[in-house]
Amino acid sequence: MLQALYGPAVPGLRAEYGLSPSGAGLGLSLHFAGGVAGVLAFNAIHSRISNRALLAASYGLMAAGGAGFALAPNWPTALAAAFLGGLGFGGIDYGLNQLFAVGFGNRSTAMLNVLNAHFGIGAVLGPAVVAWMGPGDYAYAFGGCAVLAGLLALLGSSGVRTRVSDETPPATRSSLGLPRILLGFLALYILNVAVEAGVGGWEPTHLETVGYSASVAASATSVYWLMMTAGRFLVVPVTLKYSPERILTVCAAGMTACLLLALVKGAAPVAYAGVGLFIAPVFPTGLPWLNRALPQAERAGAWVIAASMTGGVAAPPLLGAGIEASGIHAVPWLLTVLSGASLLATVGLVRLTRRPIE
Numbered sequence: 001m002l003q004a005l006y007g008p009a010v011p012g013l014r015a016e017y018g019l020s021p022s023g024a025g026l027g028l029s030l031h032f033a034g035g036v037a038g039v040l041a042f043n044a045i046h047s048r049i050s051n052r053a054l055l056a057a058s059y060g061l062m063a064a065g066g067a068g069f070a071l072a073p074n075w076p077t078a079l080a081a082a083f084l085g086g087l088g089f090g091g092i093d094y095g096l097n098q099l100f101a102v103g104f105g106n107r108s109t110a111m112l113n114v115l116n117a118h119f120g121i122g123a124v125l126g127p128a129v130v131a132w133m134g135p136g137d138y139a140y141a142f143g144g145c146a147v148l149a150g151l152l153a154l155l156g157s158s159g160v161r162t163r164v165s166d167e168t169p170p171a172t173r174s175s176l177g178l179p180r181i182l183l184g185f186l187a188l189y190i191l192n193v194a195v196e197a198g199v200g201g202w203e204p205t206h207l208e209t210v211g212y213s214a215s216v217a218a219s220a221t222s223v224y225w226l227m228m229t230a231g232r233f234l235v236v237p238v239t240l241k242y243s244p245e246r247i248l249t250v251c252a253a254g255m256t257a258c259l260l261l262a263l264v265k266g267a268a269p270v271a272y273a274g275v276g277l278f279i280a281p282v283f284p285t286g287l288p289w290l291n292r293a294l295p296q297a298e299r300a301g302a303w304v305i306a307a308s309m310t311g312g313v314a315a316p317p318l319l320g321a322g323i324e325a326s327g328i329h330a331v332p333w334l335l336t337v338l339s340g341a342s343l344l345a346t347v348g349l350v351r352l353t354r355r356p357i358e
Contacts, residue, residue: 001122001123001125001126001129001145002031002062002065002066002085002089002126002142002145002149003028003031003035003089003123003126004122004123004124004125004126005126005129005130005138005141005142005145006027006028006031006082009027009130009135009138009141009142010024010135011135011136012134012135012136012137012138013027013078013138015135015136016136017074017075017078019075023075026079027069027078027079027082028082029313030079030080030082030083030086031082031083031085031086031089032086032309032313033083033086033313034065034082034083034084034085034086034087034088034089034090035086035087035089035090035093035309036090036306036309036310036313037083037086037087037090038058038061038086038087038088038089038090038091038093038094039090039091039093039094039302039305039306039309040090040302040306041087041090041091042054042057042058042090042091042094042095042302043094043302043303046095046098051095051099054091054095055091055092055095055096056153056154057088057091057153058087058088058089058090058091058092058095059088059092059149059150059152059153060088060149060150060153061084061085061087061088061091062085062088062089062092062145062146062149063088063146063147063149063150063153064081064084064085064088064146065081065082065083065084065085065086065087065088065146066081066085066142066143066145066146066149067081067142067143067146068080068081068084068085069081069082069085069139069142070139070140070142070143070146071139071143088149090305090306090309093305093309094301094302094305096115097112097115097116097284097287097301097305098301098302100112100115100287101287101288101290101291101301102291106240107240108287108288108291109239109244109284109285109288110236110237110239110240112284112285112287112288113232113233113235113236113239113280113281113284113285114232114233114236115284116232116283116284117229117230117232117233120225120228120229120232120280121229123225123229124225124226124229126141129141129144179294179300180352181290181293181294181349181352181353182290182294182300182303182304184345184348184349184352185286185290185293185300185304185349186303186304186307187341187345188248188282188286188304188342188345188346188349189283189286189304189305189307189308189311190307190308190310190311191311191338191339191341191342191345192279192282192283192308192311192342193283193308193309193311193315194311194314194315194318194319194338195255195259195275195279195315195335195338195339195342196228196279197311197315198315198319198331198334198335198338199224199272199275199276199279199335200221200224200225201319202319202323202328202331202335203217203220203221203224203272203331204217204218204220204221205217205328205331206262206268206328206329206331206332207220207221207268207269207272209328209329210265210268210329211265212268212269216269220268220269220272220273221272223269223272223273223276224272224273224275224276225276226276227273227274227276227277227280228276228277228279228280229280230277230280231276231277231278231279231280231281232280232281232284234277234280235247235280235281235285238281239281239285243289244285244286244288244289245289245346245349245350245353247281247285248281248282248285248286248289248346249343249346249347249350250278251278251279251280251281251282251285252278252282252339252342252343252346253343254274254277254278255275255278255279255339255342255343256336256339256340256342256343257274258271258272258274258275258278259271259275259332259335259336259339260332260336261274262275262331262332262335263332263333268332283308286304287301287304289349289353290304293349293352293353315338319331319334319335322334
């Protein structure tokens, strides 16, 4: 929820600190930068601290960051608080996903989708809270998140096992210094998050360009995010019957088909909703596959989580450059290229892991 507050708060931030639109957007950028650092930092120290300590420290950082952003007397202080909150967010993202990926056995894929669906609920609730209170009162929303995170730091990890997972031998490495399978997963996650962020950022502009009203475009984008949340709940029974490889291959093919359908004006809003439905299971479903494919490098999940955040930061400006060169009408084509590359990465991983799709 904390991450989802920055965008809707932009008008209030601009009014309070006298910022340009790009300047106000630095809050989210610093949050993401802190998230990447948090994932890598908590991964590095996880072998020396308990799971409970990892989660409590992460919630504590989120509480400090949220409170600092709400009470910041100036913009540099607010940015520092955003980075601090991002550190905690990265720790939670890594810690919970890793615990769910290895802690539920054959049900890990299903439970990860449930977990990430709840992340999605927070992403929907955050903007709704700011819209209800008004952008000028954004500080209360950040303060509320800080209070909730503080309570979780004190109470939320009480049922978590404190034992640190046993160390495992290092993975066999390729000439590039990383297993080819891990490189494949890094590519898969970067590409999928690039598509996710690209649709979320450019869908409303594309729909308005092809003739839809601003309200319809905004509503269609909200439906896209809602479909991402719904898709993770809907896929839960599917994960109990089919392998992650098969699910991810179908998802990549479905995403690509929907993005091609978005080229048709009359079908574009529905097509983008379909992208949300198909992309929803990718992040949580891929982690158990990764842990199974690289059992000797169980914390490789930290690298793909960090890579996914990097993709979310890098994709919007890179897509923007492509759109400047090709025009807004090229948005579905550019996203289709990324989705097609994701499909190729998925098929390549199926071959590398030697698990035929059944």
